[in-house]
Amino acid sequence: MEQGLALLLALSLGLLQPGRSQPLRVEPPEPVVALAIGASRQFTCSLACARGTAAVRWRGLDTNLGAVRSEAGGSVLSVRNASLSAAGTRVCVGSCGDRTFQHTVRLLVYAFPDQLTVSPATLVPGRDQEVACTAHGISPAGPDALFFSLLLGNRELEGVQALGREEEEEDPEETEDLLFRVTKRWLLPPLGTPTPTTLHCQATMRLPGLELSHRRALPAPGPRPEERPPPAALWTGSLVLGLLLMPPLAYRLWRRCRPPPATPARPPASLWLLPVRD
Known part of the structure; x- marks a missing residue:
């Protein structure tokens, strides 16, 4: 907290010199970076001094800074498995002798699933x-x-x-x-x-x-609505009515289509002509 306030004070007093000609090299270079929740990202910052070795380090302003690895002339900030609390401002501060430079990055963490x-x-x-x-x-x-x-x-x-x-x-x-x-x-x-x-x-x-x-x-x-098929209740009623009407219709159809009764055969005419004996 105190370190962040000191950095803000230095920025407001102009002790850190941003300037377009600053020799800091930062990747990614954009001032605002959007990162999906759960994703990871590295931010690198380096400074080359004509004489001596540059001191470079990432710092945070009241935020969860992340993992920082610094060495001569450079610093790497790693944000892993980002949560919403990781959003905030990071500042890379580098110095060569009595000259100090800074680069500010604002990290946005978003959630936008396909749901x-x-x-x-x-x-x-x-x-x-x-x-x-x-x-x-x-x-x-x-x-x-x-x-x-x-x-x-x-x-x-x-x-x-x-x-x-x-x-x-x-x-x-x-x-x-x-x-x-x-x-x-x-x-x-x-x-x-x-x-x-x-x-x-x-x-x-x-x-x-x-x-x-x-x-x-x-x-x-x-x-x-007027084009929709009849409801299931109407189909059920039609089926029951059809079953009730089926026996009478089947009986009528059977009477019309049954074959005519067979006519008994007559004896041949010769039988009628036989003489009658006493």
Whole structure:
């Protein structure tokens, strides 16, 4: 803490000379670096002196600095398995004789897993309906970092009305970091049948030097209510009625199709002509 305050005082008094011509070589050179939660990154800083040996070391400003390995003319800062608490400012300070130089790096740690859920389970064509898209396990969750959009094909869907945005903390028992689930809701205009292309919800994380997106398809619209097949109860009733009508119909069909009764054969005519004996 005291070391950080001393460094801030030195910066404010101009004792550390940033300047464009500073000989510090830092990798990565960007002033802001975004790192995914659980990932690792090394920051190297070196200084070459025309005379003597440079003293170089990474320092932190009220943050979890990380592992530092310093040697003559250079220093390596290692951030391993980054948590949200690792975010903050690091400063590389180097000196040659009575000249001192510094380079500041702000580390951002983010969480943006591919965990999107959408609702409702089925879209109904021909009517207005509310749709929602939720991103889980997010940090940072503010509207300046996380953006939502509805895409029809590869273009943003027009005519939708934003209904609001909600941020809630995830279950703290599942992770040590403070993560959020963020939900965006829209009022979707009536869709035709069939929908020409697939409708997607897209969530985008934008940080300095970083832009990532995840998509999740919304369910395809089902048939209109008047086009839906009869419910199961109607099918059951029709089946029972058919079984009740089957015996009378079968009996009628049997009577029509049965063969005519056989006619008894007459004796030949010669039998009628035999003489009668007394």
